[in-house]
Ligand code: C2E
């Protein structure tokens with residue numbers, strides 16, 4: 492590389508491009524076998540209800556432990572999986588894992604634990620998406636009302652009619668639809684009109700600036716008000732500080748997510764209420780048999 496760069500910069504650039512293209516092709520090939528090889532994992536991030544501070548559910552976030560590259564972040568491999576179509580199979584796997592986990596948690600807690608799963612446009616235009624969701628709900632025993640499917644405004648770059656039809660059919664099953672990263676699209680208000688939705692998730696970029704004196708507080712207040720008047724639930728994403736938390740409380744935001752409340756972690760690492768609630772219910776035998 493050093494040798495050729497001495498002669499001609501264009502060559503270096505071309506070689507760099509080739510490498511990037513090669514590594515992309517390799518990743519796409521590796522992704523095809525990632526599910527079967529057990530390299531994918533689902534991490535779970537809590538969603539809290541701000542008034543009570545209680546965890547009402549979790550969002551499923553996909554992780555890929557690549558055998559040689561280490562942990563590949565979703566923002567790097569999901570676009571590749573969308574391009575290759577692998578996202579359809581991967582997405583089914585995530586739905587199966589996440590609904591089964593939420594059903595287990597709900598049984599353990601003795602109350603409904605909700606689960607949110609992100610869906611790509613490619614999954615929504617797949618003919619089988621409704622059957623897939625219906626099937627995973629049936630297999631897990633999770634009530635449909637406990638499943639939220641998160642989509643970004645980017646799903647509308649695909650066949651809009653097919654996407655909207657799928658979303659309506661999915662809602663017909665009783666699952667909820669959330670518009671993720673709300674406010675970052677070019678035309679968020681018109682998407683709100685076109686997409687059937689139950690939940691709006693305010694993008695982290697707005698939440699980050701809360702309390703800093705800029706316009707974000709007014710914008711977030713307006714989104715919350717808009718959601719309320721459209722009868723939509725609202726979730727603030729990416730809450731990291733007590734100050735952001737306090738502002739959201741003052742704005743009467745109903746739900747939030749963020750590192751302040753909990754990072755995405757494997758299911759087994761969740762400090763889950765079921766363990767705390769169950770333990771004190773059984774006094775040890777020594778306490779019970781006092782003569
Ligand atoms: P998203 O659905 O908007 O998920 C929120 C992202 O913000 C997650 O990144 C999460 O780890 C991160 N996050 C949460 N709280 C905080 C915080 O307080 N501060 C900061 N800085 N970040 C926070 P992650 O896990 O890297 O996922 C990135 C995106 O990848 C997701 O954005 C979603 O669009 C996509 N994705 C993840 N899992 C799946 C999946 O199973 N299927 C599909 N289609 N997309 C997925």
Ligand code: MG
Pocket residue numbers: 550609641671
């Ligand atoms: Mg999401």
Ligand code: MG
Pocket residue numbers: 671672692694728
């Ligand atoms: Mg989001």
Ligand code: MG
Pocket residue numbers: 672695
């Ligand atoms: Mg996001």
